[in-house]
Amino acid sequence: MKTAQWLRRHRHAGATHRSRLLVVDTLERRDLAAGALTDAEIERILFIREEEKLARDVYLTFAEQYSDQVFDNIARSEQKHMDAVAGLINTYQLEDPVLDDTRGVYTNPVFTQMYEDLVDKGSRGIIDAYQVGQLIEVTDIDDLAIAIDSSDHADIDLVYQNLLKGSNNHLAAFTSHIGVVGDSNQDGVFDSNDLMLVMQSGEYEDGVDNNSSYVEGDWNGDGDFDTTDFVFALQNSSYES
Template sequence: MGPEDFQGNLQRGNGRGRGAQNGQQAGTPGGQEEKGLSKEAVCTCLTANFPAEALSEAEKESLLFMAEEEKLARDVYLELFAKWQSPAFSNIAGSEQRHMNAIACLLSKYQVEDPAGNNAAGVFKNETLQKLYAKLLADGSVSLEAAFTVGATIEDLDISDLLKASEEADNQDIKAVYAELTKGSRNHLRAFTRNLGNLEASYTPQYLSKELFDEILSQDQERGGSICGTCSNGQGSNGKGAGGGNCNNGTGAGKGNNGKGRGRG
């Protein structure tokens, strides 16, 4: 979404219409900018498409930490957008909110209290993240170049932490969400380094290896689809259809991407 997102499966809005659903439903989009599936839709996908497995202590701790780390990213980007008015920050902040939603869905599924909850912007239970938030915000307030460097730093750290958390997880739904978030963070890292390049500046990785960092930058923007499925034309999916036809863009009767049936976007 925008630059990057909680990927293909969270990319389409809530249009309505009746007609063929062969990868894309006929119908008129709902008139609002497409901003991704709702939190409720993602929660439904995580419940319907993945089993509820025993939650290890390591998985629980990583979910609690990632919930607030994604919040840190969102909160910093919103503040930096207010300061510098660069759309990169507002676009990616929206993506970070969707990342938070996905983690919140997992916490709800496993009946673990969300530490981010309804906490105000800039407020964290984790003291390390609280201090990091203050530092990043101060650093990013110096100049636009410094702000983009802060963005790259956050994504560098986020990717590193997600990769470690995924290695420690074995629950299918947790690994799928971490994979989607990692794709989004790689896209965000590419976006911030491009913006730095436009200012004739660059970023040196602090958490990822130079080899992995260079590999990420050499790749094109990624699309996901492992949570709710992916439609045959690359769009995200939401509703249900016989044979796994889950293409959204509204409500309608017709073909899903894997079979005939009724689908709801």
């Protein structure tokens, strides 16, 4: 499955999930005493607990594949995020979805598929792994922002705010490591040498889903090398002829 496809599926599932939870919130708030959690709030906590585990697991896998310390550092940060959400689970006496802390094992099957897809893409090259990091953090940021807007509990908000700050820092770190967009040969500039390199890959609009790496022209991180990659690179870099 294309990386872009699972991200869209995740966002669609998340939107449906959030719409349903909003209805639950509205109905339950009429009857619950102050301080109690709605089913919607509980589901968000449990979802974010596994979402943080996904990030940790993916980064730990990349830390074993690549020498860049950024993956190990951010994986440790994600473990702290997991622990913070576990604290909420303990406080509100919820059932922890992390029944098995083994890497790649989740209660929610959506995360199982995400782990496989993300590791597959990130294993093609270190730049691809950085792009996976970006995708994970952007998704986390969106989900946390919605969770904060939907929560009426100061303790939960505080945890989410701290996670959001961390995710923004992680996103900045991965973005800085990618450097010049379009620089497939990693010489520090985006020029004709990069164009020659990616065209030699033979994967430009080849009709095969999710088969291209950053070195092979997938500059926007969707798994394929096509016109959108040129547009993305030209919008985000200066081409040196």
